[in-house]
Amino acid sequence: MSVFDFFQKKKTAPVARERLQLLLAHERISPGSDLVSILREEILAVIAKHVEIEGDRLQIRIDRGENVSILEIDVEIPAKAARAA
Amino acid sequence: MSVFDFFQKKKTAPVARERLQLLLAHERISPGSDLVSILREEILAVIAKHVEIEGDRLQIRIDRGENVSILEIDVEIPAKAARAA
Numbered sequence: 246m247s248v249f250d251f252f253q254k255k256k257t258a259p260v261a262r263e264r265l266q267l268l269l270a271h272e273r274i275s276p277g278s279d280l281v282s283i284l285r286e287e288i289l290a291v292i293a294k295h296v297e298i299e300g301d302r303l304q305i306r307i308d309r310g311e312n313v314s315i316l317e318i319d320v321e322i323p324a325k326a327a328r329a330a
Numbered sequence: 331m332s333v334f335d336f337f338q339k340k341k342t343a344p345v346a347r348e349r350l351q352l353l354l355a356h357e358r359i360s361p362g363s364d365l366v367s368i369l370r371e372e373i374l375a376v377i378a379k380h381v382e383i384e385g386d387r388l389q390i391r392i393d394r395g396e397n398v399s400i401l402e403i404d405v406e407i408p409a410k411a412a413r414a415a
Contacts, residue, residue, distance in 0.1 A: 271349070
C-alpha cells in the first residue's frame with residue numbers, strides 16, 4: 246500500500262473543495278516528550294497563513310501510543326481560497 | 331492498514347534516536363496551486379525550532395501527482411535533543 250492509497254482511501258472532498266491532510270508521527274524513546282502537541286499549534290498557524298480554514302471544515306486528531314504519537318489534521322479548502330496559494 | 335502501520339513499516343530509527351515523520355497531502359482541483367512547496371519551508375522552520383536537525387538525518391520528498399501532491403519529511407532526532415521538547 247503506498248502513501249497515495251492512504252490518502253485516497255479517505256472520502257475525497259466534493260469537487261468544489263480542495264483538501265489538505267497532514268500526518269505527523271513522533272516515535273519516542275522517553276514517554277515524557279510531547280512534541281506532537283507542541284508542533285500542532287504552530288503547524289496549524291502556518292497552514293492558516295496560506296489557506297482559509299473554516300471551523301467546521303477542520304478536523305484534528307492526536308493518537309498517543311506507547312512509543313508513537315500521531316497528529317492528524319484534515320482541512321477542506323474552499324476552491325477559490327486555495328487558488329490564491 | 332491503519333496509519334500506524336504506514337509509519338511502522340518504515341525502518342524504525344536505532345534505539346538512541348527518536349524519529350519525526352510528516353506527510354502532507356494536497357488534493358487539488360486546479361493544477362496550478364503549489365501549496366505543498368509553499369508550506370514545506372515554513373513547516374520545516376517550525377520543526378527546527380523544537381528539535382535539533384542534523385543535515386544527514388533529514389529526508390524530504392515531494393511527489394506531484396495529477397491531483398494530489400505529497401510532501402514527506404523524515405527526521406531522526408538525537409535522543410537528548412528530543413528530551414528538551
